[in-house]
Amino acid sequence: xxxxxxxxxxxxxxxxxxxxxxxxxxxxxxxxxxxxxxxxxxxxxxxxxxxxxxxxxxxxxxxxxxxxxxxxxxxxxxxxxxxxxxxxxxxxxxxxxxxxxxxxxxxxxxxxxxxxxxxxxxxxxxxxxxxxxxxxxxxxxxxxxxxxxxxxxxxxxxxxxxxxxxxxxxxxxxxxxxxxxxxxxxxxxxxxxxxxxxxxxxxxxxxxxxxxxxxxxxxxxxxxxxxxxxxxxxxxxxxxxxxxxxxxxxxxxxxxxxxxxxxxxxxxxxxxxxxxxxxxxxxxxxxxxxxxxxxxxxxxxxxxxxxxxxxxxxxxxxxxxxxxxxxxxxxxxxxxxxxxxxxxxxxxxxxxxxxxxxxxxxxxxxxxxxxxxxxxxxxxxxxxxxxxxxxxxxxxxxxxxxxxxxxxxxxxxxxx
Numbered sequence: 001x002x003x004x005x006x007x008x009x010x011x012x013x014x015x016x017x018x019x020x021x022x023x024x025x026x027x028x029x030x031x032x033x034x035x036x037x038x039x040x041x042x043x044x045x046x047x048x049x050x051x052x053x054x055x056x057x058x059x060x061x062x063x064x065x066x067x068x069x070x071x072x073x074x075x076x077x078x079x080x081x082x083x084x085x086x087x088x089x090x091x092x093x094x095x096x097x098x099x100x101x102x103x104x105x106x107x108x109x110x111x112x113x114x115x116x117x118x119x120x121x122x123x124x125x126x127x128x129x130x131x132x133x134x135x136x137x138x139x140x141x142x143x144x145x146x147x148x149x150x151x152x153x154x155x156x157x158x159x160x161x162x163x164x165x166x167x168x169x170x171x172x173x174x175x176x177x178x179x180x181x182x183x184x185x186x187x188x189x190x191x192x193x194x195x196x197x198x199x200x201x202x203x204x205x206x207x208x209x210x211x212x213x214x215x216x217x218x219x220x221x222x223x224x225x226x227x228x229x230x231x232x233x234x235x236x237x238x239x240x241x242x243x244x245x246x247x248x249x250x251x252x253x254x255x256x257x258x259x260x261x262x263x264x265x266x267x268x269x270x271x272x273x274x275x276x277x278x279x280x281x282x283x284x285x286x287x288x289x290x291x292x293x294x295x296x297x298x299x300x301x302x303x304x305x306x307x308x309x310x311x312x313x314x315x316x317x318x319x320x321x322x323x324x325x326x327x328x329x330x331x332x333x334x335x336x337x338x339x340x341x342x343x344x345x346x347x348x349x350x351x352x353x354x355x356x357x358x359x360x361x362x363x364x365x366x367x368x369x370x371x372x373x374x375x376x377x378x379x380x381x382x383x384x385x386x387x388x389x390x391x392x393x394x395x396x397x398x399x400x401x402x403x404x405x406x407x408x409x410x411x412x413x414x415x416x
């Protein structure tokens with residue numbers, strides 16, 4: 001059995017009602033109610049949900065057009081068929097202006113065909129209703145998706161063949177850009193390889209859906225740098241490469257990890273220096289080499305280092321790690337007095353080379369004694385310079401403890 005159809009016939013002529021019902025007698029899928037006046041028809045419409053309403057044009061009291069108009073005030077979707085025995089083009093125009101669904105002339109043949117006409121109109125109405133429902137569901141789903149996308153605490157983006165197809169507001173905020181400016185731009189136009197610093201083991205497959213996790217340091221539009229964690233899913237569609245990415249700013253966590261690592265290195269180096277000073281295993285002249293070796297092992301990414309001692313007004317190299325040529329080239333390009341005035345750093349271009357340098361003087365018994373010089377191929381930040389300044393101070397103290405004529409026991413704890 002087909003889906004049942006419940007219809008209402010509003011007709012005041014008993015003979016026409018009989019002919020109409022006779023036409024539906026062989027169609028079990030129809031459930032037919034009859035009203036003989038417009039007022040009764042409206043009452044039934046208010047009480048029952050019909051799939052179709054058929055209204056005679058000429059009714060006693062309230063006319064068929066009035067019934068049609070009242071139905072349309074509350075229901076724009078239900079099919080309403082105007083039926084008349086004296087149809088004219090003017091009546092058809094008026095009926096359709098009142099939003100009638102169809103118009104039927106009374107005749108024996110038309111009454112026989114009503115089940116087929118009504119079924120077609122009902123199925124069309126059901127299709128349109130379902131289509132509208134699906135459209136509303138899609139629009140609602142899209143609205144919810146847009147809301148979640150725009151209010152997501154993480155940056156979300158889609159790349160098509162390497163170009164931005166979509167980004168949300170949080171992504172643009174993290175990178176310091178307007179999201180409209182990113183659409184269509186290539187990924188590397190925003191972040192070229194030099195702007196990214198992958199941590200060790202950054203790319204790794206983490207789940208069966210090929211989701212990949214990375215951590216990068218990015219350069220924002222204003223020049224500042226941030227750490228981000230990115231989870232991406234590479235996709236392929238019709239020979240095109242797509243990437244769905246989820247990005248979170250993890251700068252605070254990375255800075256916390258960096259600070260903790262820096263502090264651990266500082267403590268390890270200082271502990272080693274203190275141990276060498278308190279429990280000497282060699283001559284005093286061995287101290288600079290031991291100290292520099294400890295520093296180079298404890299610090300990260302430094303390529304060259306030197307520890308200079310002031311003797312007779314000159315700085316004499318007493319310990320070396322790395323290429324001597326680079327160290328001597330730096331020393332020729334900078335005034336010794338500047339090195340002894342206070343700690344500082346030099347960019348590579350400032351000294352005409354490829355290496356960034358840091359220098360920190362140290363003292364013994366309140367007098368300038370020497371300077372620690374270290375270099376690497378990346379810029380030296382203020383936190384690293386602070387660490388080196390602290391290490392240099394402890395080198396001075398270590399050398400005080402090892403000075404001839406001053407036994408460690410008399411300088412540490414006051415002697416017994």
